[in-house]
Amino acid sequence: MNEKVAIKTYLSQCAELIEATLKQSLPSSWDIPEQLRKAMLYSLEAGGKRLRPALVLSAAEAVQGNAAVINAAMPVACAVEFIHTYSLVHDDLPAMDNDDYRRGKLTNHKVFGEAMAILAGDALLTHAFHLIPQAARQGGIGAEIALAIVEDLAKLAGAPGMVGGQVADMLGEQGITSILELEYIHLHKTSDLIAFSVTAGGRIGGATEKQLDLLARYGRNIGLAFQIQDDILDLIGDEKKLGKKTNSDLEQNKVTYPFLIGIEESKAQVERLTQEAKSSILEADFKEPGRLLEIADYLVQRDH
Amino acid sequence: MNEKVAIKTYLSQCAELIEATLKQSLPSSWDIPEQLRKAMLYSLEAGGKRLRPALVLSAAEAVQGNAAVINAAMPVACAVEFIHTYSLVHDDLPAMDNDDYRRGKLTNHKVFGEAMAILAGDALLTHAFHLIPQAARQGGIGAEIALAIVEDLAKLAGAPGMVGGQVADMLGEQGITSILELEYIHLHKTSDLIAFSVTAGGRIGGATEKQLDLLARYGRNIGLAFQIQDDILDLIGDEKKLGKKTNSDLEQNKVTYPFLIGIEESKAQVERLTQEAKSSILEADFKEPGRLLEIADYLVQRDH
Numbered sequence: 001m002n003e004k005v006a007i008k009t010y011l012s013q014c015a016e017l018i019e020a021t022l023k024q025s026l027p028s029s030w031d032i033p034e035q036l037r038k039a040m041l042y043s044l045e046a047g048g049k050r051l052r053p054a055l056v057l058s059a060a061e062a063v064q065g066n067a068a069v070i071n072a073a074m075p076v077a078c079a080v081e082f083i084h085t086y087s088l089v090h091d092d093l094p095a096m097d098n099d100d101y102r103r104g105k106l107t108n109h110k111v112f113g114e115a116m117a118i119l120a121g122d123a124l125l126t127h128a129f130h131l132i133p134q135a136a137r138q139g140g141i142g143a144e145i146a147l148a149i150v151e152d153l154a155k156l157a158g159a160p161g162m163v164g165g166q167v168a169d170m171l172g173e174q175g176i177t178s179i180l181e182l183e184y185i186h187l188h189k190t191s192d193l194i195a196f197s198v199t200a201g202g203r204i205g206g207a208t209e210k211q212l213d214l215l216a217r218y219g220r221n222i223g224l225a226f227q228i229q230d231d232i233l234d235l236i237g238d239e240k241k242l243g244k245k246t247n248s249d250l251e252q253n254k255v256t257y258p259f260l261i262g263i264e265e266s267k268a269q270v271e272r273l274t275q276e277a278k279s280s281i282l283e284a285d286f287k288e289p290g291r292l293l294e295i296a297d298y299l300v301q302r303d304h
Numbered sequence: 305m306n307e308k309v310a311i312k313t314y315l316s317q318c319a320e321l322i323e324a325t326l327k328q329s330l331p332s333s334w335d336i337p338e339q340l341r342k343a344m345l346y347s348l349e350a351g352g353k354r355l356r357p358a359l360v361l362s363a364a365e366a367v368q369g370n371a372a373v374i375n376a377a378m379p380v381a382c383a384v385e386f387i388h389t390y391s392l393v394h395d396d397l398p399a400m401d402n403d404d405y406r407r408g409k410l411t412n413h414k415v416f417g418e419a420m421a422i423l424a425g426d427a428l429l430t431h432a433f434h435l436i437p438q439a440a441r442q443g444g445i446g447a448e449i450a451l452a453i454v455e456d457l458a459k460l461a462g463a464p465g466m467v468g469g470q471v472a473d474m475l476g477e478q479g480i481t482s483i484l485e486l487e488y489i490h491l492h493k494t495s496d497l498i499a500f501s502v503t504a505g506g507r508i509g510g511a512t513e514k515q516l517d518l519l520a521r522y523g524r525n526i527g528l529a530f531q532i533q534d535d536i537l538d539l540i541g542d543e544k545k546l547g548k549k550t551n552s553d554l555e556q557n558k559v560t561y562p563f564l565i566g567i568e569e570s571k572a573q574v575e576r577l578t579q580e581a582k583s584s585i586l587e588a589d590f591k592e593p594g595r596l597l598e599i600a601d602y603l604v605q606r607d608h
Contacts, residue, residue: 030464036471040463090426095398095418114399118422119471122394123463125426129433130458133451143447147437150454154434159344159427160334167340167423 007294014054017070018077019045025078025131039112039120040127043085047103051226051299052084052197053077058291059201059215065287072140073204076149079131080197083157086124087193089117091166104244128153141204149200156196165189176255183224191223198292207284214284218292221277225270226299231256232266233303241304274300311598318358321374322381323349329382329435343416343424344431347389351407355530355603356388356501357381362595363505363519369591376444377508380453383435384501387461390428391497393421395470408548432457445508453504460500469493480559487528495527502596511588518588522596525581529574530603535560536570537607545608578604 005013022044026037056077060069092099092107094114099107109117129150136146155161165188168181176182198219199212207215234249235258249256257266277296281289309317326348330341360381364373396403396411398418403411413421433454440450459465469492472485480486502523503516511519538553539562553560561570581600585593 026463032463032468033471033475035475036463036468086426090422093419093422095422115397115474116471118394118397118399119467119474121426122390122429123467125429126458126462126467128458129454130462133455133458136451137455143451147440147447147451147454150433150451151437151441154430154432154437158430158434159330159336159340163423163427163430164336164340167337167420170419170423171337171339 007291007298010291011049011051011054011295011298014057015050017057017074018050018053018081021074022078022081025075025082026127035112035116036120036123039108039116040124042111043089043108043120044081044124046085046105048084050081052080052193055194055197055219055295056080056201056204058295059198060205061201062281062286062288062290062292063202063205063207063211069140069205072135072138073201075131075135075138076200076204077197079128079153080193080200082124082128082131083153083162084193086121086128087157087162087166089121089124093117096170125157128157135204145203149203152196152199152203156192161188161192161196165192173254179257179260182255182257182260186224186227187220190227191220194223194226195219211284211286214280218277218280218296221273221280222296222299225273225277225296228257228266228270228273229300229302231258232263232270235263238303270300311595311602314595315353315355315358315599315602318361319354321361321378322354322357322385325378326382326385329379329386330431339416339420340424340427343412343420344428346415347393347412347424348385348428350389350409352388354385356384356497359498359501359523359599360384360505360508362599363502364509365505366585366590366592366594366596367506367509367511367515373444373509376439376442377505379435379439379442380504380508381501383432383457384497384504386428386432386435387457387466388497390425390432391461391466391470393425393428397421400474429461432461439508449507453507456500456503456507460496465492465496465500469496477558483561483564486559486561486564490528490531491524494531495524498527498530499523515588515590518584522581522584522600525577525584526600526603529577529581529600532561532570532574532577533604533606535562536567536574539567542607574604 026032026040057070057073060073061067088102089108091097092102093109100110101107108120112120132146132150132153135141136143157163165185169185169189172181172185195216196219198215202212202215231249234246234256237246239246257269261269274296278293281292330336330344360377361374364377365371392406393412395401396406397413404414405411412424416424436450436454436457439445440447461467469489473489473493476485476489499520500523502519506516506519535553538550538560541550543550561573565573578600582597585596
C-alpha cells in the first residue's frame with residue numbers, strides 16, 4: 001500500500017481492495033441456490049468501514065514490514081468480514097434486535113425473509129472457515145499458521161467470544177448496573193473479533209508469541225475504545241454523517257458508557273484505551289508500526 | 305473397538321464413547337454465559353443415533369486397520385456432531401420448521417427462547433471448527449490433514465452443501481415435481497455431511513486420493529439411502545420404535561420419494577444405493593472394510 005497517504009485514504013484503499021475480493025470469494029462454479037447466493041452477497045456488499053479486514057492487512061504489514069504480505073493475508077481478511085457480516089444478519093433478526101434497516105438499506109430478513117436470513121447467516125459463518133485454508137493453499141502461509149488462525153477464529157467468534165458477548169448483551173438488557181458487566185459485553189461482542197483480526201494478521205506476518213500478545217492487547221483496547229466512541233456518537237454525533245438516528249440508545253433504554261459514567265469520563269476512557277493500545281504497538285517493536293498507531297487515533301477522532 | 309460384536313452393538317459403543325467426549329468438548333475453563341452453555345449442551349446431549357461421528361471413527365479404522373486411530377479421530381467425530389446439532393436447532397426454529405419437539409424433548413427454542421436458540425446454534429457451528437485443530441494439537445494428525453478437513457467441512461456444511469440443501473428444501477416445499485429436484489435436496493441436506501464424515505475419517509486413517517473419492521461416493525449413497533428409508537419409515541414404520549408420529553410427511557404435504565415413485569420403487573432404490581455404496585468400499589481395498597459394509601446394510605434394515 002502507498003506509504004504516503006493519510007490514514008483515512010489508506011483505510012478507503014484497503015476497503016476497496018477487500019470489497020473487490022469479497023465479491024469473488026464465493027466461487028461462481030459452486031452450485032448454490034440462487035436466492036441463497038443473493039442473500040449472502042446482499043449483506044456482504046452492504047458496505048461498512050471494513051475495519052476488521054483492514055486490521056488483518058495492516059497488522060500483517062506492520063509485522064513483516066512489506067506490503068507484499070497483503071496478498072497472503074487477503075483470504076483471512078475476507079474471512080473476518082464474512083464473520084462480521086453473519087453476526088449483523090443474525091443480530092438484526094426479529095427474535096434478536098428486530099431491525100428493519102442497517103446502513104440505510106433494508107436488513108437481510110426484510111428482503112429475503114426470516115428463514116433465508118438465518119440460513120444465509122449460517123452459510124456466511126461457515127464460509128469464513130473455507131477461506132482460511134485457501135490462504136495456505138495459495139502458498140502465502142504454512143498449514144500450521146492457517147490452522148492456528150482457524151482455532152483462534154473459532155474461539156474468538158464463538159461461545160467464549162463474540163457469541164458469548166452477544167448473549168450477555170441480550171440477557172443483560174436494561175439490567176446492567178456496573179461498568180464491569182458492560183465491559184464484559186463489549187470485550188466479547190466487539191473486541192474479540194478485532195483482537196482476532198490483528199493477531200491473525202500478525203501470525204501471517206510472522207509475529208513472535210510476545211508480539212501476538214501485544215497485538216491482542218492492542219485489539220482489545222481499540223475494540224473497547226471503538227465501542228465507547230460509538231456510544232458517545234449516538235449521543236452527540238451528526239445524524240447525517242453517522243447515516244443513522246442519534247439518541248437511539250436512550251430511546252431503547254440501552255445502558256451505555258455515557259449512561260453509566262457520563263460523557264466526559266467516557267471520552268477520557270476512550271483516550272486512555274487508545275494510549276494503551278499505542279503503547280502495546282510501540283513495545284512490540286514492529287518493522288512498520290505506523291498504520292496501527294494511526295488507526296488507533298483515527299478510531300477516536302472519527303465522526304461516523 | 306471390539307471386532308466381534310454385532311453392528312448395532314458396535315454403533316451403540318461408538319455412541320457412548322462419543323457422548324462421553326461431547327460432554328467435555330466445551331472447555332469448563334472457558335468463561336461462557338451460563339445460559340448459553342446450557343442451551344448448547346441441552347441439544348448436544350439430546351441423543352440421536354450419533355451416526356455421523358460413528359462414521360468418522362469407522363472410516364478411520366477401516367482405512368488404517370487399527371482401532372487406536374479412534375483417539376486421533378475423536379475431536380473430528382465430535383465436530384461433525386456439533387454441526388449436525390446446530391443444524392437441527394436452527395431447523396426447528398419458528399421461522400423454519402417450527403417444531404416444538406425433537407426426539408421426544410422440547411426443542412431448543414421452546415426451552416431457551418428463540419434468540420438463544422439462534423445464538424446457541426451459531427456457537428455450536430463455530431465450535432466445530434475449534435475441535436478440528438485440537439486433533440492436530442494432540443498429535444494424532446498433521447496440520448495439513450487437519451486443514452484439509454476444515455476446508456472440506458466448511459464446503460460440505462456450507463452454502464454449496466448442507467445449508468444449500470436446506471434452502472432448496474425450504475424453497476421447494478410443495479413445488480417439487482421431479483425426482484432430480486428431490487435428489488438435489490437430499491444429497492446436500494443429508495448426504496454431504498455424511499460424505500464429509502467418512503472422508504474426514506479416511507484422511508485421518510491415511511487414505512489415498514482415490515480412496516477418499518470412493519469414501520465420498522459411499523457417503524453420498526448411504527446418505528441418500530438413509531433419507532429415502534426415513535421417508536419410507538414415516539409411511540409404514542412403527543410410531544413407538546420411531547419415537548415420533550408416522551404419516552407426518554403426508555399431513556404436511558411433503559413431497560417424498562414414496563410420494564413421487566411409490567413405496568416399492570423407493571425400497572428398490574434404497575437397495576440399489578446400498579449396493580453401490582458397498583461396491584465403493586470393496587473397490588477401495590481398505591484394511592478393515594467390515595464395519596463400513598455392515599453400516600450400509602444396517603441403515604436399510606433399521607426400523608427407527
